[in-house]
Amino acid sequence: MLLSLIRTEFTLELRRRSVVSGIGLYLFAIIFICYLTFSLRRGSINEATWSALFWLAILFSVINSVAKSFIGEKRGLSIYYYSVASGQHVILAKIIYNTLLCLVLSVVGFILFSLFISNPVQDIPLFLLTLFLTSIGFSASLSLISAIAAKANNSNVLMAVLSFPVLIAVLLMAIRATKNIVDGLERSTSYDELTNLLAINCILTALAYILFPYIWRS
Amino acid sequence: MKTWLKIVAVVLVVYVHIAGLLLAVPRLNILNETIRNLYFHVPMWFGMTALYAISLYHSILYLRTPTLERDHKASAFATTGIVFGLLGLGTGMLWAKFAWGAFWTGDPKLNGAAITTLVYVAYFVLRGSVDNQEQRSRLSAVYNIFAFAAMIPLIFILPRLSPSLHPGSGGNPGFNTYDLDSKMRMVFYPAVIGWFLVGYWISTLRIRILAVEEKMAELDYAKHA
Numbered sequence: 001m002l003l004s005l006i007r008t009e010f011t012l013e014l015r016r017r018s019v020v021s022g023i024g025l026y027l028f029a030i031i032f033i034c035y036l037t038f039s040l041r042r043g044s045i046n047e048a049t050w051s052a053l054f055w056l057a058i059l060f061s062v063i064n065s066v067a068k069s070f071i072g073e074k075r076g077l078s079i080y081y082y083s084v085a086s087g088q089h090v091i092l093a094k095i096i097y098n099t100l101l102c103l104v105l106s107v108v109g110f111i112l113f114s115l116f117i118s119n120p121v122q123d124i125p126l127f128l129l130t131l132f133l134t135s136i137g138f139s140a141s142l143s144l145i146s147a148i149a150a151k152a153n154n155s156n157v158l159m160a161v162l163s164f165p166v167l168i169a170v171l172l173m174a175i176r177a178t179k180n181i182v183d184g185l186e187r188s189t190s191y192d193e194l195t196n197l198l199a200i201n202c203i204l205t206a207l208a209y210i211l212f213p214y215i216w217r218s
Numbered sequence: 219m220k221t222w223l224k225i226v227a228v229v230l231v232v233y234v235h236i237a238g239l240l241l242a243v244p245r246l247n248i249l250n251e252t253i254r255n256l257y258f259h260v261p262m263w264f265g266m267t268a269l270y271a272i273s274l275y276h277s278i279l280y281l282r283t284p285t286l287e288r289d290h291k292a293s294a295f296a297t298t299g300i301v302f303g304l305l306g307l308g309t310g311m312l313w314a315k316f317a318w319g320a321f322w323t324g325d326p327k328l329n330g331a332a333i334t335t336l337v338y339v340a341y342f343v344l345r346g347s348v349d350n351q352e353q354r355s356r357l358s359a360v361y362n363i364f365a366f367a368a369m370i371p372l373i374f375i376l377p378r379l380s381p382s383l384h385p386g387s388g389g390n391p392g393f394n395t396y397d398l399d400s401k402m403r404m405v406f407y408p409a410v411i412g413w414f415l416v417g418y419w420i421s422t423l424r425i426r427i428l429a430v431e432e433k434m435a436e437l438d439y440a441k442h443a
Binding site: 141152158161203214 | 281293333334336337340343344347348349353356357358359361363364365367369375376
């Protein structure tokens with residue numbers, strides 16, 4: 001059941017294509033503006049600035065893309081899902097799909113950043129692990145919040161307001177780990193942050209799994 | 219709320235105000251007399267956490283059996299919790315101006331506390347943007363549980379991970395670093411209990427107001443329908 005739900009998400013995505021193209025444009029636009037700005041200055045970019053710009057770009061792309069997961073859904077679709085699958089399967093499928101989406105966005109963002117702006121990351125596997133854990137964190141919290149915001153009136157504003165504080169905890173760990181990686185410190189300095197990320201992800205996913213059936217019922 | 223509890227609350231808070239400002243306190247280098255802030259600032263946070271926990275309890279109960287009364291309780295305790303949080307931030311900022319020279323610093327505990335307040339303000343934004351009452355109660359109950367679980371890492375775990383100027387960091391928050399000798403304990407423990415009882419009392423008043431408003435709306439509807 002779970003796999004078929006995930007497959008449905010992918011098919012919908014391939015048909016609409018709005019999400020990926022919209023976000024790709026967004027990400028690309030940010031990176032291109034950064035490139036134009038920094039190439040004018042003729043100096044190498046500061047590592048802290050690189051990290052800040054990177055996470056800014058990723059954060060806004062991710063929020064925009066995951067917000068569309070529930071908010072853009074037509075009424076009939078949710079009723080159909082309700083009759084066919086259990087709430088827990090639906091939210092797990094959404095979380096897994098959104099994790100993959102966020103991961104793709106992060107990696108593409110990282111590649112584009114290294115192409116257009118510098119690449120100060122010195123331990124790429126560890127950075128990819130950080131991106132993976134952060135994607136899970138973003139996806140779990142944003143999927144649940146997008147489900148809540150979809151039922152309310154001004155959903156887009158509400159989405160931003162509700163999600164911001166919860167993302168802070170995830171972002172803080174990610175930025176700290178990125179700082180360690182970019183500074184070239186050895187791997188063990190980042191283990192604390194990554195373990196924290198893992199723990200936060202477990203909490204968020206468990207909460208989303210338990211709470212989603214209650215949201216869904218109307 | 220029982221009358222004797224209300225009397226105890228008033229007596230304790232008055233006692234804390236008088237004794238807190240008049241009784242002797244141990245002298246520490248930079249803190250001097252400002253250590254008296256302990257009687258006002260720290261109980262705010264204890265009270266806030268306790269009130270949010272009670273709000274969480276009612277939200278969980280609401281999800282099991284949805285009654286409007288439980289939703290009112292959850293919302294009222296969250297409101298008072300926010301007030302306590304804002305007061306805690308306010309007393310902290312006043313103290314910081316004297317002890318550190320600035321109203322705000324980039325301290326993780328301060329930021330965590332501010333973000334926690336934002337989380338619960340977002341709770342009320344959510345309540346404001348859903349029209350249907352049943353949906354509003356259900357969505358806000360779910361968000362309350364989610365927000366509480368997000369708050370715990372923010373203000374209890376993350377500040378302990380990094381060094382900071384805030385008294386009590388580098389270990390437990392607050393208790394051991396102050397010279398909490400018996401003189402201060404005599405005012406501090408009553409302060410915690412007294413402020414929490416006052417917060418609980420205010421919340422029960424708010425619940426009664428909400429119930430009366432609901433009743434009035436019902437009567438209005440019956441009259442005009």
